[in-house]
Amino acid sequence: MTGVRDRSGAPAVSVVIPLYNKRPHIARAVTSVFAQTVRDVEVIVVDDGSTDGGAEVVRGFDRVRLIRQENRGVSAARNRGIAAARGELVAFLDADDEWMPGHLEALVRLRERYPCAGAYGTAYLVKKEGTSRIPPFGSVIPREPWEGLLPNYFRAATAGALPLSSSGAAVPRHVLCEMGGFATGAWYGEDTDLWGRIALKYPIAFTWSGMAVYHKEASNRACNTKKPVGEPPFVASAQKALQAGEVPPGLQEDVREHVASRQIIAACRNLEAGRPDLARAILRGCRTRDLWKSRYWFLFWSYVPAGAYRVLRPRRVFTALNAWKGRASS
Incomplete structure (x- = not known):
């Protein structure tokens, strides 16, 4: 071709x-x-x-x-x-x-x-x-x-x-x-x-x-790269669209859950970068219906001192989120 x-x-x-x-x-x-x-x-x-x-x-x-x-x-x-x-x-x-x-x-x-x-x-x-x-x-x-x-x-x-x-x-x-x-x-x-x-x-x-x-x-x-990240940019983009009434009612909950997944992943990156305070700030603003277990799991890790986290962290930091994804896709 x-x-x-x-x-x-x-x-x-x-x-x-x-x-x-x-x-x-x-x-x-x-x-x-x-x-x-x-x-x-x-x-x-x-x-x-x-x-x-x-x-x-x-x-x-x-x-x-x-x-x-x-x-x-x-x-x-x-x-x-x-x-x-x-x-x-x-x-x-x-x-x-x-x-x-x-x-x-x-x-x-x-x-x-x-x-x-x-x-x-x-x-x-x-x-x-x-x-x-x-x-x-x-x-x-x-x-x-x-x-x-x-x-x-x-x-x-x-x-x-x-x-x-x-x-x-x-x-x-x-x-x-x-x-x-x-x-x-x-x-x-x-x-x-x-x-x-x-x-x-x-x-x-x-x-x-x-x-x-x-x-x-x-x-x-x-x-x-293990360095701190801020709030994912799509969080602001989605909130702007939702507030402006640009998201159809049948899609709004799916958009919110996608925003939550991005926030949880950003929080994980901050935990890896040794900034549990930034992870905690993002997770506190995270609103989710389906990912609440993952949110609370990583919120727990955000209260563990950074040094201890590096020793005690799960083998894969995304374990909880991946487990949820597996259930959601089954």
Whole structure:
């Protein structure tokens, strides 16, 4: 499949890759784009002030637009790439991840079949320490090989792995412009916030085929950084939408539960970072009908001194939350 160029001469897909100190991995990411069955693509790499020579690696590739800027964060880098994109469909890929060869073909197919959708996503493999697995997506998403419009994005995102990821999603450019792109005020949860804001207004399409590969073992990943985080950005976005009456009554409870799940995960990150006070503050503001056991479990851990927590913590800090997700998807 070569992709179909529109009448304006724009590419079928614009691929935006934010780059910050990912020299060991960026070649793999770009190579996976050029290995796609969809050939009609433009590749935009936005170097966000890297100091490790990653931009020089990018210069070694033909047909890659390299944009350099001072370090302003991953959201600003993605937004810069969006502004430069010429394609109507914009796909995102982190510099330390890669795509299977049919990834863009799957996204383009979704776009053609479901033009009403606000975002398109594929399943993804998580690689870590020599192992790879597909995370549990929960029964809200029909089993493989299903693809289509999700019955309920927020319920799916709460009961299992997120249907949209920063390396597995594509969004029409006009939707990105409508949403104002990625929020630049947070370094963690900025992608989840955008997916949530889109899902408040548009259906979300998903497919099991053409998976992305999420390299959790890669160096310098934000998800592996143990530093404090604030309230997840989607909390404010959801509250604003609820207060403005922009969420249909039948969806409001699902949105609230998704917000609660994001808050609990943020609290877990603060426990890992040795900031139980921040975890406690987030959990005190967490309101949930279904996740109350997880909320109280981690609230308990927030009163344990940070030093003792590191010794006594469960083998997996997300044990309680994962257990709830397993029950919710059964």
